[in-house]
Amino acid sequence: MNKTAIILGASGLTGGILLQKLIDDSRYSTIKLFSRSRIEGLPNKVIQFIGNLLELEQFRKDFIGDEVYCCIGTTAKKTPDKNLYKKIDYGIPVSAAKLAKENDIPTFLVISAMGANRTSSIFYNRTKAEMEHDVLQQGIENTSILRPSLIGGERNEGRVLEKIGIMVFKILQPFFIGPLKKYRIINAESIAQAMLHLANNTSNTEVIIASNDIMKLANNN
Known part of the structure; x- marks a missing residue:
């Protein structure tokens, strides 16, 4: 195969890991990164x-x-x-989806959050749900x-409260069983x-995937 993948958010934790997986995957001959700053040391296939991702339409012909x-x-x-928060977490994914539709890109994957809910009193959860919709x-x-729970991994930036939250969640992991597995x-x-896995096992569907199901998909590989 000689597929072309587009990544938004490649400088982040999950995006960076995904980028490396795509680089190592022989099915992909081209990887396009759209970001506000350059990542050094990448191979020629990238x-x-x-530019400014809040104005993603400027990349229309390259998207x-x-x-x-x-x-x-x-x-x-x-x-x-x-x-500004909404312009990023809602605006960029929705703009990307519109460009994907306009340019006949058949597969679109986006990371949301477990608590996404359009009627939530929490601004963060409402914003994610509006983005999904x-x-x-x-x-x-x-x-x-994809609606992940708390995301674990080594970040370059210091996010003290998040690190504390992860430590607490790690202690509670054994108690998250049955329907509570999605909170792990x-x-x-x-x-x-x-x-x-999802991108390469498409079935012409629109799906929302809970955190525990994300883990199952990852373990299938």
Whole structure:
């Protein structure tokens, strides 16, 4: 195969792991990164498009490929301004989905969050649910929305509260059984592996995948 993959959010934890998996995967001859800053030391199969992702439409003519992997996401600490937060966590994925539909890209995968709920009183959860809804409204042939629990992995940036939360969740892991399995910490490695599995085992469906099911997909490989 000589597939082309598009990644948004390759500088983040999950996106970075996914990028390396795609580089190592012989099915992909081209990987397009759309980001605001360049990643150094990448092989020739990776093409980087640098610019403001809040104006993703500027990349319309280059936004061509077989699959879109949207790993974009910020935090309330990094982006306290709610308007900017929504432009990132809602605006970028929805703009990417619109471009994918316009350019006949048949597969779109996006990372959401376990608590996504359009009627939630929590701004973060509402924003994720609104993003999911409007991504699905594009009617892309194969759309996968992943709802991970707390994501584990080594980040370059210091996120103290998140690290504390992960430590607490690790202690509680043995108690998350049965229907509570979806609350277990999930490693970014597993999310990236599940995305790759979904992209290469398409079935013309729109699916929302809970955290424990993401883990099952990752373990199938």
